[in-house]
Amino acid sequence: MSKTYNEFVDLVRDWTNRDSEVLSDSIVADCMDYAVGKAYRVLRTQDLETTLTLTYAELESVTISSNGRTVTSIPIPTDLLEYIQIRGVDENTGGTSRVFNERTDVRTFHDPYAEKYSRLAFWTRKGSSIELSPGVSEDESIEIHYYAKLPQLNERYIVTADAVNADSSLFTEIADTGDAPIDAKTGAAVETVTLKKSVITLDADSSVVSTTYYASSVDDGDIPAAGLGQTRTITSVIFYGNLKANWFRDENERILLYGAVAQAFTYLNEPDSAVAYEQRFATEVAEVMSEERWRNASGGNIQININGNGLI
DSSP states (O other), rough: OOOOOHHHHHHHHHTTOOOTTTTTHHHHHHHHHHHHHHHHHTTOOOEEEEEEEEEHHHHGGGGETTTTTTHHHHHOOEEEEEEEEEEETTTTOOEEEEEOOOOOOOOHHHOOOOOOOOOEEEEEETTTTEEEEEEOOEEEEEEEEEEEEEOTTTBBBOOTTTOOOOOOOOOOOESSSSSSSOOOTTTTTTEEEEEEEEEEETTTOOEEEEEEEEEEESSSSSSOOOOEEEEEEEEEEEEEEEEEOOHHHHHHHHHHHHHHHHHHHOOOOOOOHHHHHHHHHHHHHHHHHHHHHHHHSSSOOOOOOOOSSSSS
């Protein structure tokens, strides 16, 4: 069973056999963040894969033409760990228009006389941008598939005051703001919002027909009335967002635990214990990566194309 963020903070402290006077919540929170950051240096699993798609309408303004050549400049995703694939997508058919297989250095990218094996699709990184050449054409989107950082360990769904994203599976209803949990990382109460809750029940057996949420500013008269044989009940309720799912906290507890405990013992200046847990942390990461490589290689034959001028 997955643990909440606050429960995990307590777990790390328990494993170090220290109380909150020695290891405060904020220190443990830092140790957990350091462990995740260190794991990102090695981990490349399918759970970290994500795809960003940018349409021609979004990219037209960042596509420039000069000397008969177009270049599209795209900000690097802030959660990017490593590129997997960049491809063009035909917006009319959904098919692949081209794949950017060639990555060049910046100088080669901008040098029109430098050799490139595919002048139809090559790219480079310049500062905080990805540059594609030739640039996008009309009715073409760009899809960037990459390994990404996960949400923060304590990140929660945000309840909006207009109730647009009110979903009882994502939020917890409380009786008053005093019931909102304290975030161990920030030390502050989790943010809440007040909404109106309209529940329609059947008069015959009081079973719930529907539950709908509205902004607290909405008048009761503007909320749909109950039908024949039904009763409408409107109450004012307070919500806070539930924790977002996190691969480290929910599915790979030992990676996060061993890594955080190793960082905690480093803080406590106990090098022997720090090294012992660092080794456990590294072993867990290596086992996950070994499993991932096995998964990627199973189910069929793997073929990799290598292009170049040299002999292998």
